[in-house]
């Protein structure tokens with residue numbers, strides 16, 4: 001198995017899944033796999049119980065910046081300037097702020113205590129937050145020249161069912177295809193990354209996408225590229241087939257562990273420094289809480305196999 005994955009929850013972009021792209025049955029994504037590796041109980045709360053979570057300004061800023069960078073490529077190549085990108089921020093925010101839970105975002109303290117705008121709760125907080133999104137967008141231009149890139153896909157859903165039935169799904173921020181057919185997978189990161197976790201986190205998510213693309217297209221991606229917009233850093237990596245095969249077995253092992261946990265309803269908490277960002281401390285035994293009864297019926301209805309009693313209506 002690869003090194004223990006560190007996650008950066010506050011800056012994980014908020015992605016809404018439309019009915020068109022909703023999984024047909026239980027599936028594994030990089031973020032859900034990361035949840036389970038971080039804390040099985042957190043995985044349960046998010047994926048099985050589907051408990052609501054507060055939005056953080058950092059996560060929403062990630063969504064905003066991703067939207068701007070996606071739309072930047074709607075423009076003709078010569079018009080993809082920093083100024084043009086900055087003008088995309090306000091309209092993207094105007095759409096985003098209409099979504100549920102956004103009204104509270106600047107009505108009180110941020111859920112991420114370390115956020116630069118944490119003390120906001122007013123328009124100054126919003127202005128500073130929008131300015132920080134602009135800085136991230138501007139940093140993007142120091143890492144790539146968008147006038148020289150024609151993406152093959154943006155916010156692209158990639159999925160594959162492995163021979164053992166495991167459904168892998170994920171959204172690739174950008175997929176580039178060279179005239180030679182070579183693939184490049186690009187992912188934008190808006191949060192700061194703990195240095196020691198830099199490589200492990202990057203490799204896990206990007207190998208996931210590379211595996212799905214290899215299994216669907218028969219081509220091993222020539223390059224996996226992560227753009228860290230906060231730090232102005234770029235990480236590139238070139239996987240090979242043997243490595244993707246090993247990674248596939250890692251995902252299958254994670255999935256087998258998830259299925260065992262669903263079958264018995266036994267999801268253990270795993271206390272770590274990441275608990276500071278967890279919305280579910282009140283229900284967590286590690287913090288003196290009691291989880292609600294395992295929702296076996298909801299799990300069965302969602303396609304999970306469980307040995308727990310399910311009321312048949």
Ligand code: SF4
Pocket residue numbers: 039041042269270271272274275278279280281284285286287
């Ligand atoms: S508080 Fe920590 S241990 Fe408890 S569910 Fe959340 S991440 Fe897991």
